[in-house]
Amino acid sequence: MRWVKIVLVIKYLGSKRTLVPLLGALVEASGATTALDLFTGTTRVAQVMKRSGKTVTALDSATYSKVFADTWISLDATTVNQRELTDALAHLESLPGEAGYFTQSFCIDARYIQPFNGERVDAMREIIASDYAGSWLEAPLLTSLILAADRVDSTTGVQMAYLKNWSWRSAKPLELKDPGLIDGHGDAFLGDALQLTAALPAVDIAYLDPPYNQHRYFGNYHVWESLVRWDKPETYGVANKRTDVRGDTHRSDFNSRKTMPAAIAKLLGDVNAETIVLSYNNESWLGREELIELCRHRGHVEVLDYEFKRYIGSQIGIYNRTGALVGEPGVRRNLEHLLLAGPKATLKRMIQATEHIEVRVAGEA
Ligand SMILES: C[S@@+](CC[C@H](N)C(=O)[O-])C[C@H]1O[C@@H](n2cnc3c(N)ncnc32)[C@H](O)[C@@H]1O
Numbered sequence: 137m138r139w140v141k142i143v144l145v146i147k148y149l150g151s152k153r154t155l156v157p158l159l160g161a162l163v164e165a166s167g168a169t170t171a172l173d174l175f176t177g178t179t180r181v182a183q184v185m186k187r188s189g190k191t192v193t194a195l196d197s198a199t200y201s202k203v204f205a206d207t208w209i210s211l212d213a214t215t216v217n218q219r220e221l222t223d224a225l226a227h228l229e230s231l232p233g234e235a236g237y238f239t240q241s242f243c244i245d246a247r248y249i250q251p252f253n254g255e256r257v258d259a260m261r262e263i264i265a266s267d268y269a270g271s272w273l274e275a276p277l278l279t280s281l282i283l284a285a286d287r288v289d290s291t292t293g294v295q296m297a298y299l300k301n302w303s304w305r306s307a308k309p310l311e312l313k314d315p316g317l318i319d320g321h322g323d324a325f326l327g328d329a330l331q332l333t334a335a336l337p338a339v340d341i342a343y344l345d346p347p348y349n350q351h352r353y354f355g356n357y358h359v360w361e362s363l364v365r366w367d368k369p370e371t372y373g374v375a376n377k378r379t380d381v382r383g384d385t386h387r388s389d390f391n392s393r394k395t396m397p398a399a400i401a402k403l404l405g406d407v408n409a410e411t412i413v414l415s416y417n418n419e420s421w422l423g424r425e426e427l428i429e430l431c432r433h434r435g436h437v438e439v440l441d442y443e444f445k446r447y448i449g450s451q452i453g454i455y456n457r458t459g460a461l462v463g464e465p466g467v468r469r470n471l472e473h474l475l476l477a478g479p480k481a482t483l484k485r486m487i488q489a490t491e492h493i494e495v496r497v498a499g500e501a
Contacts, residue, residue: 145178145180146178146282146283146286147286147289147291147293148177148178148293148357149293149294149351149353149356150177150345150347150348151177151178151180152180152181152345152415153178153180154444155181155415155442155472155474156180156181156184157184157493158442158474158490158493159181159184159343159413159474160184160185160188161489161490161493162413162474162476162486162489162490163184163185163188163190163341163343163413164188164489165485165486165488165489165490166340166341166411166478166482166485166486167340167482167485168190168339168340168341168411169189169190169191169340170190170191170192170193170337170338170339170340170341171185171190171191171192171193171339171340171341171342171343172192172193172194172195172336172339172341172342172343172407172409173185173192173193173194173195173342173343173345174195174329174333174342174343174344174345174346174403174407175195175196175329175344175345175346175347176194176195176196176201176204176205176209176345177196177198177201177345177353178201178204179194179201179204179205179208179209181343181345182194182205182208182209182322183208183209183318185343186208186209186318186320186321186322187318187320189320190320191320191321191322192209192320192321192322192323193322193323193324193325193336193337193339194209194322194323194324194325195324195325195326195327195329195332195333195336196326197326197327197328197329197353197354197386197388198353198354198357198360198361199326199361199364199365200278200282200357200360200361200363200364201326202324202325202326203275203278203279203282203364204279205322205324205325206275206324207275207276207278207279207315207317208279208315208317208318209318209322209323209324210275210322210323210324211272211275211276211317211318212317212318212319212320212321213317213318213319213320214319216272216317218317220273221273221276221277221314221317222314224268224273224277225277225280225312225313225314227263228260228263228264228277228281228312229311229312231256231259231260231263232259233252233253233254233255233256233258233259234255234258234259234262235251235254235255235258236255236258236259236262237258237368238254238257238258238261238362238363239251239254239255239257239258241362241371241376242254242359242376243255245371245376246298246374246375246376247290247298247299247302248289248290248291248295248298248359249285249288249289249290249306250288250290250302250306250307252309253285253288253306253309253310256310257281257285257310257363260277260281260312261281261363261366264277264278264281265366276315276317278363278364279315280312280313280314280315281312281363282360282363282364283313283315284310284311284312284313285310285359285363287305287308287310287311288305288306288307288308288309288310289303289305289306290302290303290305290306291303294351294356294357295355295356295357295358295359295360295375295377296355296356296375296377297374297375298375328388329346329403330389330399330402330403330406333403333406333407333408334406334408336407336408337408338408338409339408339409339410340409340410340411341409341410341411341412341413341478342407342409342411342412342413343412343413343415344403344404344407344412344413344414344415345414345415346390346399346400346403346415347388347390347391348390348416348417348419348420348421349391349419349420349421350391350392350393351391352381352386352387352388352391353388354381354386355377355381358375358377358378358381361378362378393421396420396421396422397421397422397426397430400422400427400430401430404430404431404433404434405433409478410478410479410482411435411476411477411478411479411482411483411486412431412434412475412476412477412478413474413475413476414427414431414473414474414475414477415472415473415474416472416473416474416475417470417471417472417473418470418471418472418473419470424439424441424473427473427475428475431475431477432477434477434478435477435478435479435480436477436478436479436480436483437475437476437477438475438476438477438483438486438487439473439474439475439476440473440474440476440487440490441471441472441473441474442471442472442474443470443471443472444470444471444472
């Protein structure tokens with residue numbers, strides 16, 4: 137099997153960057169031709185599924201994640217006019233900066249990106265809204281803009297705070313890159329997995345990677361949410377979060393100790409797949425044995441455990457603008473569990489396929 141390196145990466149909490157080769161091998165060995173990536177986030181796992189020829193369904197509740205999935209999963213590189221994308225990226229790159237909502241909210245009132253880059257983000261985002269909204273180019277242009285902004289940000293990877301002093305990378309000029317569309321077929325869905333999963337098309341294999349603690353992605357990545365929605369919301373606090381971060385609308389049942397066990401159980405009942413792979417973590421509210429028990433009704437169960445360095449923000453602490461530590465450094469290692477459930481013969485092939493794969497113990501940022 138040939139693994140294609142994914143060059144465009146984004147800092148994302150819980151991203152399965154280091155597990156991608158392993159997950160790809162598991163999916164391949166299962167013999168699947170159709171695959172679901174629930175909680176797709178950056179779409180890294182869905183991308184590896186699609187690159188190996190599967191027809192992929194990707195779902196997440198974050199609007200920026202839907203944009204990533206529209207770009208890398210729904211679009212088929214063999215059927216679009218690549219020249220149009222190249223020209224549109226060049227057009228955006230040529231625009232002079234013009235300060236607007238993004239610069240004021242995220243570069244001056246808060247300091248995620250330096251103002252000279254924020255002004256270009258504003259100019260590009262306005263043109264995407266006026267010239268490309270509704271066209272096939274909208275998603276790849278937005279994806280390219282988010283990735284470009286991420287490369288020059290001044291955070292430790294989450295947007296609940298920013299560094300006291302500008303990061304070294306924030307001084308570099310923002311540069312749009314081609315996101316690199318992928319050949320093949322797929323579909324992207326935006327919404328709550330608990331409400332949508334039962335109605336998704338049946339697949340051979342499903343990968344489930346829900347959040348495992350109280351930290352909400354909607355608040356952690358509010359800058360990307362606002363950049364994609366371009367609804368220019370009111371904001372609050374030092375981090376300048378959208379005011380709807382405070383409400384209940386964007387709460388996920390997976391972010392609460394009280395609701396999470398029932399949510400996982402419902403998901404495991406709803407997902408229409410012959411084989412499932414569930415990612416979980418020893419910092420979660422459910423233990424390994426409880427998770428195994430929850431998976432049992434789906435067939436045979438196997439567990440693979442991997443040790444990881446924790447997310448970088450937890451290692452160095454998270455600081456606000458005045459330099460005060462707003463997040464404590466925590467335990468540095470965690471265990472990632474991969475629970476496999478399905479037909480015994482399929483699981484046996486999958487486990488065998490992992491034997492030659494080395495999982496690099498690395499940070500997630
Ligand atoms: C651990 S991350 C997934 C990371 C992903 N596998 C990757 O490699 O990038 C969890 C994801 O679940 C999404 N999420 C949280 N609650 C959700 C819900 N109720 N329904 C769908 N997606 C949800 C978050 O937006 C986040 O992208």
